[in-house]
Amino acid sequence: MTTTAQTAGRSPVRRLAGTLHRHPRLRLSLLLTAPLLWLAVLYLGSLTVLFVSAFWTTDSFTSEVVKVWSTDNFHALFTTPVFRQVILRSIGVALAVTVLCAVIAFPVAFYTARIAKPRWRPLLVVAILTPLWASYLVKVYAWRLILSQGGLADWMLKPFGMSGPGFGLFAAVIALTYLWLPYMILPIHTALEQLPANLLDASADLGGRPGRTFRSVVLPMVLPSVAAGSVFTFSLSLGDYITVQIVGGKTQLIGNLVYSNIELNLPMAAALGTVPVVVIVLYLLAMRRTGALSSL
Amino acid sequence: MQLSRSARIALRVAAGLGFAVIYVPLALVLVNSFNPDRSASWPPPGLTFHWWSVAWENEGARAALWVSVKAGLGATAIALILGTLIAFAVARHRFFGRDAISFVVVLPIALPGIVTGIALNSAFSTVLEPLGVGLGLFTVIVGHATFCIVVVFNNVVARLRRTSGSYEEAAMDLGADTFRAFVDITFPLVRSALLAGGLLAFALSFDEIVVTTFTAGPGVETLPIWIFNNMTRPQQAPVVNVVAAVLVLLSVVPIYVAQRLSADTATESRI
Numbered sequence: 001m002t003t004t005a006q007t008a009g010r011s012p013v014r015r016l017a018g019t020l021h022r023h024p025r026l027r028l029s030l031l032l033t034a035p036l037l038w039l040a041v042l043y044l045g046s047l048t049v050l051f052v053s054a055f056w057t058t059d060s061f062t063s064e065v066v067k068v069w070s071t072d073n074f075h076a077l078f079t080t081p082v083f084r085q086v087i088l089r090s091i092g093v094a095l096a097v098t099v100l101c102a103v104i105a106f107p108v109a110f111y112t113a114r115i116a117k118p119r120w121r122p123l124l125v126v127a128i129l130t131p132l133w134a135s136y137l138v139k140v141y142a143w144r145l146i147l148s149q150g151g152l153a154d155w156m157l158k159p160f161g162m163s164g165p166g167f168g169l170f171a172a173v174i175a176l177t178y179l180w181l182p183y184m185i186l187p188i189h190t191a192l193e194q195l196p197a198n199l200l201d202a203s204a205d206l207g208g209r210p211g212r213t214f215r216s217v218v219l220p221m222v223l224p225s226v227a228a229g230s231v232f233t234f235s236l237s238l239g240d241y242i243t244v245q246i247v248g249g250k251t252q253l254i255g256n257l258v259y260s261n262i263e264l265n266l267p268m269a270a271a272l273g274t275v276p277v278v279v280i281v282l283y284l285l286a287m288r289r290t291g292a293l294s295s296l
Numbered sequence: 297m298q299l300s301r302s303a304r305i306a307l308r309v310a311a312g313l314g315f316a317v318i319y320v321p322l323a324l325v326l327v328n329s330f331n332p333d334r335s336a337s338w339p340p341p342g343l344t345f346h347w348w349s350v351a352w353e354n355e356g357a358r359a360a361l362w363v364s365v366k367a368g369l370g371a372t373a374i375a376l377i378l379g380t381l382i383a384f385a386v387a388r389h390r391f392f393g394r395d396a397i398s399f400v401v402v403l404p405i406a407l408p409g410i411v412t413g414i415a416l417n418s419a420f421s422t423v424l425e426p427l428g429v430g431l432g433l434f435t436v437i438v439g440h441a442t443f444c445i446v447v448v449f450n451n452v453v454a455r456l457r458r459t460s461g462s463y464e465e466a467a468m469d470l471g472a473d474t475f476r477a478f479v480d481i482t483f484p485l486v487r488s489a490l491l492a493g494g495l496l497a498f499a500l501s502f503d504e505i506v507v508t509t510f511t512a513g514p515g516v517e518t519l520p521i522w523i524f525n526n527m528t529r530p531q532q533a534p535v536v537n538v539v540a541a542v543l544v545l546l547s548v549v550p551i552y553v554a555q556r557l558s559a560d561t562a563t564e565s566r567i
Contacts, residue, residue, distance in 0.1 A: 017473035024389065031385040032397075035378040035445070039400050043412075043442050046419035050411070053418065104314055111311030115304060126551060131318050133547035135503050137523050138540040142321035144527070145328055150337035152324060178321065185314075210299050239408020242505060246527065255410050262414055262510075270418075273411045280407075 054270035063264060073271035083257070087275055090253040093173055094237040098184075100177040101233045102226055105184035112185075113192035125189065132182045140246045143175040147247060167249035175247050176237045183236070184229035191225035192218075227287045235280045322544050329541035334533050351538035360522035367433060367508075367518055368501040371440035375497045376490060378441070379448025386449075387456035404443035409506030412443065417510040431513035439511035440504055444497035451493035452486055459485050488557045495557075499550050519543075 020027050054073055057066045077083050112124040131139070146152045146164075153164025165171055195218065203213040241255025254276055261269035299307070329347065331340035351357060382401060386394055404412050416439050420431060429435075463485070467477040505520040512521065523539060526532040 013475065014473050017475050021468075021474050028385055028389045028391060031381045031389075035382045035385075036397075038378055038442070039397075039404075039445070042419070042438070043404060043415075044400065046415040047407075047411075049422070050415040050418060104317065107307050107310035108314035111307050111314075115299075115307055115311070126555065127315065128318070130547060130551050131322060133499060133550050134322060135520065135523075135540075135543040135547070137503075137505060137520050137527075138325060138543045139321065141523070141527060141536070141540050142325045145324055145336045146321060148336045150335065152338045155338040178317070181318065210303060235406065235408070239410055241410060242524070246524075255408065258410050258414065262417075266414075266418060269414060273408075273414060276408050277411060 050270050051274060053267050054274055056267040058265045058267055065266060073268050076268070077271055077275070083272070086252050086254060086257055089169075089251075090238055090255075090276070091279060093169070093176070093253060094234045096173050097176045097180065097237040098230045098233045100173070101181050101184040102230065104177070104181060105188050105229065106226075109185050109188035109192055113189045114195075121193075125186075128182050128185050128189070136179065137242070139179055140175050140243050143171065143178060143247050147171050147174075167247050169248065169251045172244045172248040172251055172253075175243050176240060177233075179243065180233040180236050183232035184226070187225040187229040188222060191222045195221055231284065231287055234283055235276075238276045238279060325537070325540045325544050329534075329537040331534075331537065334530055336533070347534035347538050351535045354535050356517075356522060356526075357519070357535060357539055360517045360519045363433065363517060364502055364519040367436045367440055368498045370433075370437035371444050371501040372494050372497045374437065374441035375444035375448045376494050379445045379493060379497075380452050380486075380490065382445070383449050383452035383456060387453050388461060401446050401449050405446050409504075410510075413439070413507045413510030416442070416507065420511065431511060431516075433512075433516050435511045435513070436508055436516060436518070439507045440501040443504075443507065444500055447496040447500060448490070448493035451489040451496070455486050455489035492554055492557045495550050495553060 020030075053065070055069050055071065057068065057070055057072055058064065059066055077087075108128070112121060112128070116124055144167075147166060149166070151164065157164055165174075199217055199221075200213055203217045208216065239255055241253060241259055244251055244253050244256055254272060258269045258272045261272060327340065328336060330343040330345065332342050332344040332346065333340060379401075382397060385391075386398060416435075417431075420435050420438075424430070424435070463481050464477045467481045468474075472480065503520060505518075505524060508518050508521055512518065517525070519539070523536060526536050
């Protein structure tokens with residue numbers, strides 16, 4: 001009697017709350033249904049179709065996609081000299097950007113984490129972060145302004161009888177380095193900041209000079225963070241094609257090839273698109289050995 | 297580490313140069329917006345506010361800004377809902393495939409934008425177009441939301457990991473039901489993480505160009521697409537200069553808000 005009265009006195013909302021509380025599985029499936037439909041069906045589904053279509057071909061007369069399984073596209077990828085060149089160039093650009101970022105980032109991060117006065121440090125981190133929020137296009141545009149004819153680069157080099165590099169591969173590397181630099185500074189800064197001071201003291205007590213301490217203590221402990229930062233600088237550079245279009249002159253990277261193939265030959269574009277994905281996965285696997293991924 | 301005086305000075309100089317490299321291009325964009333000349337040659341022959349008023353009247357830029365805001369708001373709303381749902385599932389439940397889900401969430405931003413772009417493009421054109429839904433603002437929002445989910449997820453899941461479930465349990469012991477506990481306890485705890493995540497998602501969507509290129513229909517032009525289309529037109533250069541300068545100035549806003557919201561979310565980068 002009392003139980004019926006209690007049940008009757010409960011509002012439907014309260015009953016629903018009780019049901020949800022008693023059934024964690026139901027709760028979980030309610031939480032996951034919508035996101036999984038979105039990510040697994042829409043996103044992974046599209047990706048799967050894309051990668052499957054890399055094995056299709058295009059009728060050279062009608063540009064219609066022919067859905068017959070073949071590895072022609074991948075064969076072309078490895079045998080066509082242009083494709084090989086562009087792929088190697090893209091990997092080279094990505095590596096060059098990564099190395100440049102690491103070289104520029106290290107002293108900046110060392111300063112912000114160890115040399116600057118502690119009360120200035122949070123402000124310096126903000127100073128590194130702010131350009132991250134400036135629009136990607138605006139930052140590339142800035143380099144277009146700098147490197148254009150009669151621009152800042154020309155003006156600065158004029159007294160030395162030189163002119164700026166202009167648009168081209170070099171300009172693309174500079175602009176990409178500029179774009180992804182904060183992604184490298186931040187992890188290095190964090191690692192250097194967390195470096196225990198007593199380890200450095202111990203090294204000094206044992207007779208290590210700063211150079212030796214740097215090589216034997218600082219560098220090994222910071223390297224995973226450099227690797228973590230390099231994951232961003234490498235993969236973001238490898239997939240980029242807008243920057244190359246804006247400041248790269250006639251230079252082509254994988255992204256540009258994919259872009260120019262989309263209208264005419266989607267299967268070929270899909271096959272080309274697998275290249276950066278495979279390279280990035282290999283890079284991630286290589287970086288995992290350094291323990292970088294756990295510090296991402 | 298006891299660095300020698302000269303090493304310290306060298307590092308100071310190197311860091312100073314580094315910061316100069318970071319900020320000179322942005323400053324140049326600002327100065328250039330006052331350049332009376334249409335060409336980007338340095339130094340500018342004078343300074344003028346004229347192009348700012350011209351840009352203010354520019355229909356194309358205004359329309360593009362409006363499209364970007366709509367796309368950003370739509371994508372942020374979807375990302376907030378889906379990202380929060382996954383965050384709660386991952387942080388408060390143990391289940392098979394939990395790690396796989398955390399991986400799939402990151403994938404849209406980890407893969408090159410062009411891969412995500414053509415994948416969505418071919419999916420939309422094969423599935424949606426036969427149904428009569430062409431590429432347009434809707435598909436842009438869907439594309440943006442897909443890679444915005446991760447920033448909401450990251451912020452909310454980080455917050456949930458720091459706050460144990462014992463607060464909710466205490467509320468329930470005191471008689472609150474699931475919904476009441478959520479409204480009174482859980483939501484206030486994650487509110488600032490949601491705000492920070494939403495802000496990041498909006499900024500990410502606002503800045504996106506690659507995925508937009510592939511998911512926007514012919515008439516849909518977001519601000520980045522507008523800038524990209526007009527960047528090489530000498531006639532439009534002054535207006536592009538002003539729009540670029542405005543975007544540089546606006547980039548201070550999210551960092552300020554994120555700092556105010558909470559110190560922990562601000563230092564997590566935009567990924």
